[in-house]
Amino acid sequence: MSYRPTIVAFLCNWCAYTGADLAGTSRLHYAPNIRIIRVMCSGRVEPTFILKAFQQGADGVLVCGCHPGDCHYHEGNYKCLRRFKLIQKYVDQMGIEKDRLRLEWISASEGQQFAELVNNMTKTLLLLGPVKIQRSLEVQHLKQ
């Protein structure tokens, strides 16, 4: 079976998730390998979620929040950004390429941008190939 990268995406309820809904209502087509999880704010996304997604076999993880200054909760996206910088370094050290983990700002009106982002990230992941630590994790997973 050919390689189909799976993306797990964490989208904030107010901007990014609404933007992804807009992509739908606008019937914009994008790659089907993304799985979206709704959180109230990108500030809720904690490192565990990202690591769990990789552990479960995701080839990429995408976090989307409101644009700076537009956060529904004032500054949750900034908190997310700070945390993201750290987790990105950590993930890199684990042997997961930096490009597999992305943080992007998508507003409620940016359906088009969201569709482009998904296609864009899928392309990157196709070039990168399957996540390298997946095999070892798989072994552990089976053992469990």
Add this chain to the structure above:
Amino acid sequence: MEEPRIGVYVCWCGTNIAKMVDVEQVADEVSKLPHVTISKTYKYMCSDPGQELIIKDIRGHKLNRVVVAACSPRIHELTFRKAVEKAGINPYLFEMANIREQNSWVHTDRTEATSKALDLVVAAIRRVQYHEPLQKRSVNVDPATLVLGGGIAGMAAALEIANAGKQVYLVEKTDRLGGQVAKFDLTFPYLSSARQLIQPFIQRTENHPNIDLFLNTEIKEVTGYIGNFKSKVETAENGTIELNFGNIIVAVGLKPFNPTVISEYGYGQFPDVITSLEFEEMLSNGHLLTKYGKEPRNIAIIHCVGSRNKKYHEYCSRVCCMAALKFVHEIRACLSSANIFEIYADMRAYGKGHEEFYALTTHKQIIFLMYDQQESLPVIRQANRNDNCNMIIEMDEKLSGESIEVPVDMVVLMVNMEAHENVKEVVRAVGVSLCGNQFFIEKHPKLDPVATTTGGVFIVGSCQGPKDIPDSVAQARAAAARILASIAQGSVAVEVTTASVIEHLCCGCQTCIRVCPYDAISYNEEKQASEINEVLCKGCGTCGSACPAGAILSKHFTDTQILAEITGIMSMSYKGA
């Protein structure tokens, strides 16, 4: 915890979902999962029979969890929550999988879309097992209201509430009431006097027994939450007074754009280039004269000064077009033979009576000249001695394609309405958000335009975005109605999906206190643990992800729930790989 008995319902949404997703297959596959008691498909789950189906099943099959795979939860989550509640289970024991907006509408391969739908439904099934019932809560409302700003919007709101017999504290930064409207001569489109409009308002506000007026006053800090706010007011006469109020109306208005930064217009350099507000003052005083004391023979009115241009403000100020046309009538009234040039980018006559006003004004013997707001602004230069005028405007006239020179003696700049520089202080004081243009953001741009995401705080008038008098007054009265309704009820519902602290896990690092944008967390020295004021908490979950000890539970978005969702979302694909 009792054994989960989950009912799964996959919606066809007519053909919207069923065309791209094999709904029967999805329902079939998930029926094999543990705890799934029943799994069905239906044409329109949101319809009355669809909801009835769920209710019947809950009762008949003793379900205690429900998953609906249909459209976006942003559309129908509340509908289904109400349905399950009707059947007697807690509305939060429900989860939705979005297989329309984020699946069937955006994908083109039926197999892929079906497999994705399956993943999303499995994730919802895994998640809903860990859902916990949450109880609705409410708080009492203090019947007094704080109104910030004594312009027409602030006064309209204050009078509405005060007339209903409730206490209002009206705080105005300057030494007088009236705001921008008090500076106008006439109003559009009916050319009625602004003074006759605002003066009775000011008198009624000043004399109203239910309105406590604080002029020359600024609010530094507001504490508390919806229904129970507190603030201190510094007054010249009585020193510091503490106020208690249940709701806040922010009506701090706007300020005119300073056109000095637009070098093309030479504002400040040419004495007869003036702003629309300076022109209003001139009209109110009844002397339409140049700085040299002469009657101007040629008057140009330049629209969109600082508006609709990425270099200054991208947004439209909405009222300037009509105000500029109003000026035409005022100029014509005193200078019947003067040449009037309306130098505009687009004529926006959106409001009631505006298009008619525009049509009427075109018959006033004026010359409309169109310029390109993005590409080339008109340039004002000093005229030569033999030009027989004071200044020359050079511009590319868009509708004729000609580069022209306009002889003028006076130029009126229709300046943009921009947010006050002090809005940031208001933001800090009352906890509302700003959009990119520094205007306050409403809770919902269409369905909740005067509320904010902070309960009990309402935004009215031009601080929410440029608007004219009727819109400001309408917003003010709308906010007043909302507040009076909550006062009448005596209590208001507050957010349920808040955070809570698991005290024995809390290590007392107080990281959560620093990240909370609502000051909802405090440290309880006695218990040596953080404490969350669930009335203030909005449930963003930032504290939950920041807590190094995992001691904070973001209700309805707990770690367990989200991790289960992640596992679920990957389970099928993982099997397939």
Add this chain to the structure above:
Amino acid sequence: MSVRLNPDLRNELVQYGIGDWNACYHCGTCTAMCPLSEEGFLFPRKKIRLMQMGLGDQLEASVEPWLCYYCGDCTTTCPRDANPGELMMSLRRFMTSRYDWTGLSKKFYTSEVWELAWIIFFAILVVLSFVIVLPSFGFHYTSELTADGGVKVNSFAPIRIIETFDWAMAIIVATLLMSNILRMYYAIIWKHTNTKVSLWVHIRELWLLIYNFMVQPKFSKCDSKGYWVSHWFLMSGYTIMFIVIVVFLPWFQTEEILPVYDPQRLLGYYATFGLLFGLFIAIVGRVKKKEVKFQFSHISDWLFLAMLTLTVITGILIHIFRINGMPMATYISYIAHMAILVPMILIEVPFSKWSHLAYRPFAVYIAQLKKNAVPR
């Protein structure tokens, strides 16, 4: 190169019949609806803009108003009731006065008193010529001409003198008109442009002049075909009559009454019919005001129609009285005929409404030249 706005031009334009030119907000519906507007020659919208802005030179350099034949579609579809059709009509009046170097055209268009005074002045001159000047040169017609009862037109109005006068009038009118056409040509092709047109193109396209004068093919593109037909009858009748009285007067004005099928009489009858038919349609149209192009009548429109109608009626009267042998009535009709015809030709043709007989075909020709212009 930027041009200075002239806000005062609007006061001048109003006198040419431009009503509410401010109403237009430039949606461009008129230009889109116009069956004659084409790439490179777009109207009416852009011309209305030039009018609003008072750019006289730019207007003067426009050939477009003459390419409009006033079907009225623009006015019917205008969302602001700005009446673009009539604005173009008024613009033609303005441009006629701009081309005219004598300044008389402007006077006639902007002052009814002036125009009427000159018409009456010329009419009196004609009457005086017949009553005082001719007799003083020895033409004692009162007693002699009525003595034996016959109608002696050529003795009353000696063919040599009338023919000479006709020729002189034709030459004066043609000179004035041609000099104005040259000014029109200069304004459109050279003065406000930086292009030139080769001599060969000038020669190659000359046929357009004749073709357009004879057939008015552009006019026929407007929706009302019927009006084009009636106008064509009027035009051909008028042209035949004009040529006959100027070039072939000795053949046309005879003492002898020829048989009814003689070409002299047939041609005269055709011309009379053509004129009457065209005039009838125009007058009824302007009275009924059903069609857009007839809704707004400038004083010059009515004067033109009135004078032409009176000319035709007096011409018919001469004929009736002559063939019925009524000398005195014939002579009086003759004087009346000349008293209307002369001022009409002298004023209307070079300076007023009738100048369009030359401007229209020349405009098509000049537009064609403009299409072939190259940078100079």
